[in-house]
Amino acid sequence: MSYKTILVHADHAPNAAARYELACLLAASQETHLVGTALTGLNLDCYRDAIAYGGMLSPQDAQAIHDYSREALAEFTAHAQRAGVSHEVRMSDDDAESGLVLQARYADLMVLSQSEPAAVPGAPPAQGGGAAAGHARRAGGGRGAAVAGGRAAGRPAGDGRLRPPALARNRAGRGHPARAAIDDSSRIHGALKKAVMAIQSDRSNCERCIHFHLCRDTAPHDQVAGRRLRVRRHAALYRAGEAVGNSLYSIRSGSFKLVLPQAGGGQVNGFALAPQFLGLNALGAATHMFSAIALEDSEVCWITWDRHAIRGRRQPLQRSALYAMLADEIRRAEQAALQLHHTQAGQRLAELMLSLSRTNRDNGYSPVRLRLPMSRSDIASYIGVSAECVSRVLDRFRRAGLVELCRRELTLLDQPALQQLASGKAAA
Amino acid sequence: MMQVRYCPQPGIPRCEACPLRSLCLDHGPPDAPLPQVCQEQRCVQLATGEHLFRLADPVDHMVYIIRSGYLKQYQHGRDGCQHIVDFPGPGAWVGLESLFQPQRRTGAIALCDCEVVIVPFSRLSILLDRQPQAADIFGHLLSGAVAQHQKHAAMLRGGTALQRIAQFLLERAALAPPGVSRAALPMSRQDIGDYLGLTASTVSRWMSELRRRGWLTLGQRGFSLPDRDAVGLLAAGVPLTSPLAGG
Numbered sequence: 001m002s003y004k005t006i007l008v009h010a011d012h013a014p015n016a017a018a019r020y021e022l023a024c025l026l027a028a029s030q031e032t033h034l035v036g037t038a039l040t041g042l043n044l045d046c047y048r049d050a051i052a053y054g055g056m057l058s059p060q061d062a063q064a065i066h067d068y069s070r071e072a073l074a075e076f077t078a079h080a081q082r083a084g085v086s087h088e089v090r091m092s093d094d095d096a097e098s099g100l101v102l103q104a105r106y107a108d109l110m111v112l113s114q115s116e117p118a119a120v121p122g123a124p125p126a127q128g129g130g131a132a133a134g135h136a137r138r139a140g141g142g143r144g145a146a147v148a149g150g151r152a153a154g155r156p157a158g159d160g161r162l163r164p165p166a167l168a169r170n171r172a173g174r175g176h177p178a179r180a181a182i183d184d185s186s187r188i189h190g191a192l193k194k195a196v197m198a199i200q201s202d203r204s205n206c207e208r209c210i211h212f213h214l215c216r217d218t219a220p221h222d223q224v225a226g227r228r229l230r231v232r233r234h235a236a237l238y239r240a241g242e243a244v245g246n247s248l249y250s251i252r253s254g255s256f257k258l259v260l261p262q263a264g265g266g267q268v269n270g271f272a273l274a275p276q277f278l279g280l281n282a283l284g285a286a287t288h289m290f291s292a293i294a295l296e297d298s299e300v301c302w303i304t305w306d307r308h309a310i311r312g313r314r315q316p317l318q319r320s321a322l323y324a325m326l327a328d329e330i331r332r333a334e335q336a337a338l339q340l341h342h343t344q345a346g347q348r349l350a351e352l353m354l355s356l357s358r359t360n361r362d363n364g365y366s367p368v369r370l371r372l373p374m375s376r377s378d379i380a381s382y383i384g385v386s387a388e389c390v391s392r393v394l395d396r397f398r399r400a401g402l403v404e405l406c407r408r409e410l411t412l413l414d415q416p417a418l419q420q421l422a423s424g425k426a427a428a
Numbered sequence: 429m430m431q432v433r434y435c436p437q438p439g440i441p442r443c444e445a446c447p448l449r450s451l452c453l454d455h456g457p458p459d460a461p462l463p464q465v466c467q468e469q470r471c472v473q474l475a476t477g478e479h480l481f482r483l484a485d486p487v488d489h490m491v492y493i494i495r496s497g498y499l500k501q502y503q504h505g506r507d508g509c510q511h512i513v514d515f516p517g518p519g520a521w522v523g524l525e526s527l528f529q530p531q532r533r534t535g536a537i538a539l540c541d542c543e544v545v546i547v548p549f550s551r552l553s554i555l556l557d558r559q560p561q562a563a564d565i566f567g568h569l570l571s572g573a574v575a576q577h578q579k580h581a582a583m584l585r586g587g588t589a590l591q592r593i594a595q596f597l598l599e600r601a602a603l604a605p606p607g608v609s610r611a612a613l614p615m616s617r618q619d620i621g622d623y624l625g626l627t628a629s630t631v632s633r634w635m636s637e638l639r640r641r642g643w644l645t646l647g648q649r650g651f652s653l654p655d656r657d658a659v660g661l662l663a664a665g666v667p668l669t670s671p672l673a674g675g
Contacts, residue, residue: 334533
């Protein structure tokens with residue numbers, strides 16, 4: 001078997017030269033195309049944190065960070081030229097882990113080095129890194145600022161043990177009660193609203209989006225009529241009572257729950273999984289009726305519905321396709337309401353599983369194997385019973401051989417029986 | 429049989445009674461030629477109990493707007509019972525959910541004598557293409573229908589029988605024209621029960637309890653809420669203290 005493309009991580013680590021040598025050797029023996037990739041560490045979080053705690057990186061700082069990566073790439077190019085292999089270089093604004101993982105999908109082999117913690121940060125340029133860190137300190141301290149500064153200054157060098165601070169922080173946060181995270185989210189949300197990036201259809205994998213027909217040709221050049229937002233787990237994309245502001249969201253990855261605020265905590269009123277839309281119920285309304293809370297780290301396209309803005313926004317989505325989508329949403333909402341006429345928890349749960357299965361099938365995924373991104377208590381709130389009841393019914397389903405449930409992976413083993421159950425004709 | 433006749437009717441000034449008034453900006457002089465969307469409007473009269481369309485009817489690419497009267501839109505549950513989706517009233521658009529679909533997913537029956545305007549969707553889209561503002565309003569209309577079903581689901585999901593009934597009464601009362609205290613209640617107790625996921629007897633019991641307390645006045649196919657605040661509290665989940673608590 002021959003490798004067509006080999007990806008090699010380019011940075012300033014002391015063992016980088018050995019890494020390039022190995023990659024060149026492999027490439028020469030197999031007539032492979034070699035791709036050197038450098039990650040600047042300036043991922044979206046970095047911008048977001050910087051905004052959350054005040055100010056953006058100055059262009060000079062960003063320039064210095066980019067130059068630093070460019071140096072690493074020049075080093076790689078020198079090696080590749082000496083070995084006489086076909087090669088190219090790539091630089092992306094992302095942290096090492098997610099950037100490499102993403103690019104590895106388009107390569108046959110990736111060459112990395114082991115971590116050498118003692119030797120790592122490899123002396124970032126005094127001017128660039130120092131300036132960035134100083135900037136972050138000026139920005140007002142706090143955890144977020146330290147992350148932004150730390151990432152910008154030292155992180156690009158870390159190969160091998162690839163764990164950016166954001167990830168570590170996420171892990172640590174997992175133990176916290178959800179409520180604290182939700183309370184915290186209004187602040188995150190405020191930052192989110194600004195930390196957005198224009199979407200360029202050639203860079204954002206738009207051709208793969210099943211809703212691309214809605215956006216195509218709605219804006220000049222390669223831009224499409226939207227922006228991309230990243231929403232952390234438990235954070236709110238929008239909250240009930242907030243102004244709608246002509247916004248519509250298309251979920252690119254992840255999932256959300258729609259929560260109706262109520263006296264004793266919220267009532268879960270629906271789930272939206274990628275690639276569904278959010279905000280279809282609020283066009284022209286003054287405020288949102290539900291809060292949209294991310295069930296996992298998610299990404300959405302944010303489409304602004306502003307007729308008076310620049311030409312491209314005049315018709316942000318193809319109209320008839322939008323109407324079809326809205327009509328679809330009406331039917332879905334109607335169905336969800338009808339489902340609640342069933343009185344038994346088993347009936348409602350079976351109906352929920354079947355409707356998730358239908359959605360999965362319509363989106364081209366398996367109708368039998370589902371992922372349940374929502375917690376048991378979310379399900380309980382959605383079908384209007386207690387969490388214990390959901391667990392009990394799930395257990396009953398499992399023992400009856402209707403489903404198999406492993407953590408959040410649900411397999412429907414006997415769909416006809418579930419249909420029967422949903423219709424109330426059989427007792428589980 | 430449904431009687432179909434052309435609309436606008438002779439004798440009524442142009443645009444005066446047009447159901448597309450909110451959408452359309454073509455308020456031309458009275459003698460100007462009528463746009464096509466107006467020329468192709470039809471009007472049907474439905475008697476009580478007559479179907480506007482039935483479940484699984486092929487979709488005829490028409491949009492219906494109620495001029496007067498009330499319909500009930502129903503679907504059959506998996507268990508064969510009737511579930512009410514909505515009670516559209518004057519001014520409501522019916523059948524929007526079936527746009528771009530081969531078959532009707534709901535049936536619609538007149539609850540009283542109704543007058544319904546029929547507009548071909550193809551004509552409507554020409555209007556929408558010409559007027560961006562109309563397109564926006566139509567989008568809002570569809571979006572509002574989504575929100576309304578979600579509200580209905582929220583009502584079914586939480587709350588006791590009494591809470592649902594109180595919410596339902598408040599919702600209907602809010603539909604009455606401003607300044608009029610009496611709101612229409614053209615549907616039977618059974619229909620209300622099928623809308624709220626309750627039995628007809630539960631609906632009757634709680635409504636007579638509300639009436640006994642003087643919070644609800646029932647009349648011929650209509651009602652009013654003399655003490656709206658008390659009903660509002662019930663809708664928010666404040667329990668009713670004696671003597672029928674738990675009933």
